Structures are given as C-alpha cells and as structure tokens.
C-alpha cells in the first residue's frame with residue numbers, strides 16, 4: 014500500500030495548497046471519501062461496473078515473442094482492453110459514484126488531450142449526470158476527435174481562453190467553476206494529482222490494477238510478485254495503480270518511465286524527476302518543471318498523456334526515497350517500441366504505454382525473471398501520429 018498521512022502527505026510531498034474559497038469543497042471530500050468508498054454497498058456497485066461495463070479483470074498476457082526478444086518473461090497488463098481504451102475509466106467510475114453519494118448533480122472535469130474528458134463524459138452519460146469539460150482552446154483545436162466524442166456523449170466542452178490556452182488554464186477555469194458552484198458540483202481529477210484527498214483517492218481506484226496482477230501472476234507462475242513492474246508516468250495514475258499493492262514488498266522493483274521528448278537536454282521534454290524541483294502545482298507539493306524563479310515550464314512529449322510538467326506527490330515520494338526508479342524515454346525510443354509491439358504481438362499500444370515498453374531495451378532482466386509492463390492504453394487514438402512517424406522515418 015502507498016499510505017498517505019492524515020493531512021495528505023507522502024513524506025514531504027502532497028498536502029492541499031488551495032485558495033481559501035476552495036476549502037469547504039475539499040474538506041467535504043476529505044471528510045467523506047474513505048467512509049463512502051470503503052462501504053460495502055459502494056464497493057459492490059464499483060466492482061460490478063468494473064466487471065460488466067469496463068470488462069475487468071483485464072487480462073495479464075504472457076507476451077512470448079517479446080519475451081523471446083529480450084530473453085526474459087514479459088507479461089502485459091492489458092488496460093488497453095478497458096472500455097474507452099485506457100485505465101482512466103477505473104478512476105472516473107469511482108469518483109462519479111462518489112459524487113452521486115455526496116448528492117452532487119453536476120460533474121466538471123479538466124482535460125488536456127481529451128482522454129480524461131472522454132472517460133468522464135462516458136460515465137456521466139451512463140449515470141445520467143450533467144457534464145462540463147474544461148479544455149484549453151489550443152487543445153480543442155488539436156484534439157478534434159476527442160472533442161467530438163465528448164459532445165456525442167452529451168457533455169458540454171468549455172474552451173479555456175486565458176494564458177497559454179492549454180491544460181493549466183483549463184484546470185484554473187475548472188477550479189474557479191467549482192468555487193462558484195460548491196453545493197451541486199463535483200470536480201473529477203484525472204490523475205494522482207491535485208490537493209489531498211485526490212491523489213490518494215485516485216490511487217485507490219486504480220489499485221485494482223495491482224490487485225489483479227497479484228492474483229493473475231499467482232495463477233500463471235505460482236508467485237504473486239514479479240521482479241519488475243514498468244509503467245509510464247504522466248501524472249502517475251496508471252503507475253500508482255500498478256505499484257500500489259507491491260509498494261511494501263521491496264523485492265518488487267517499481268520503475269516509472271517519463272517522457273524525455275526530444276531529449277532531456279533539449280528543453281522539449283516532460284522528464285519531471287530528472288528536471289523538476291520541489292514546488293506546488295495544482296494544489297499539491299511535488300516535483301515540478303520550473304524556471305529558477307518558479308515559472309512552470311511548458312512540457313513537451315509526442316504523447317499527449319505524458320505532456321505534464323509535474324508528477325503526483327506519491328511518485329515524488331517514491332523517487333526521493335529511492336523505492337521507485339524513474340527513467341526518461343525519448344519520443345524516438347517510444348515510437349520504435351510501439352511499432353515493435355505491433356509487429357511482434359499484434360497489439361498497437363498507446364504512445365504513452367510505448368514509453369514503458371521502450372525500457373525493456375535497457376532493463377537487462379534475467380531469463381528467469383518476471384517483468385510486468387502496464388499497458389495503460391490502446392493506440393487507436395494515436396494512429397495518425399504513428400503513421401506520420403513511419404512516413405517521416407522511411408529511409
């Protein structure tokens with residue numbers, strides 16, 4: 014387990030650094046979330062939706078051709094097979110069920126690439142709740158298909174037109190909306206970021222990933238613990254979910270892969286553990302990519318889901334304590350790994366997930382060892398990027 018303190022800290026990281034006006038909303042959540050989500054009736058409804066709506070448990074697949082290539086045993090946790098194509102839906106189901114039990118009628122969310130917006134709009138449609146998604150104007154323009162999806166699912170997409178018109182500004186607008194509508198509105202955050210209790214709550218909802226891995230590995234190998242778990246880290250929710258039930262077992266090496274973009278020294282990356290400094294972002298203290306005077310740096314990655322200038326406080330803690338290891342993976346390494354998985358296993362991964370796969374090249378696992386790679390999502394959304402990459406790299 015990745016335990017958070019009463020006040021929401023993992024070591025030095027976490028907490029709730031929020032404007033005074035947001036306190037009542039966050040307090041309400043903090044005072045109620047554990048009791049609600051641990052209640053038998055919540056668990057029953059949550060697990061039943063994960064099973065029949067999302068399609069859980071997702072398979073743990075022994076990738077034999079990939080294993081042969083790296084002379085070890087590689088298992089893929091198939092979050093790409095979740096309804097909506099990624100792990101994000103595990104969390105949106107959890108939070109929206111919680112919102113309903115808190116008596117909320119209206120759901121808001123922020124989204125960058127649109128993946129979290131789509132997962133939120135999906136569950137609002139399922140539950141008949143009003144849904145408004147804040148998205149930077151520039152992101153609306155460059156993520157058209159996800160904007161259309163959200164609208165088709167009945168959500169309203171609200172353009173954030175201030176600042177750089179991207180995720181940061183959408184987040185600010187969502188916070189402002191929440192301050193103005195404290196009674197009837199619930200704010201769904203899409204990763205293990207934001208003020209306490211969000212990081213802990215999201216980690217708990219995603220922990221179903223490691224719970225399943227344990228059972229499935231025991232069935233397949235007779236041992237519930239792998240030697241390594243690899244997962245990509247944007248904000249860090251799929252990684253937190255994949256690490257969760259292994260964190261206290263030091264034999265299991267936890268490895269997070271961050272986007273190095275065009276290279277960690279190029280100024281175009283999102284390699285937060287390598288380049289970030291302590292600071293406050295989106296309401297919690299963590300590692301943040303920033304200038305010496307504390308301006309948040311615009312991140313870059315070829316994968317929209319990893320294009321984030323911070324990491325969740327739980328990862329800052331795992332990194333600082335040495336319990337987790339974090340490595341940068343470039344666009345090029347990720348794209349090659351994604352193309353390789355497509356050809357070797359017939360699985361086209363999300364480019365985010367390709368970052369985790371790419372690290373197999375450097376891991377040097379032994380023939381008898383077991384490596385689990387969390388395949389956070391499928392690549393359908395990324396086809397245009399893969400196709401362009403192939404065109405541009407024809408020799």
Ligand SMILES: *Cc1c(COP(=O)(O)O)cnc(C)c1O
Pocket residue numbers: 098099100101128203204205245246247248249250251252318319363365366389390391
């Ligand atoms: C959003 C996303 C990510 C990154 O988010 P985390 O919170 O770090 O998991 C990774 N993979 C996919 C497929 C995503 O959609």
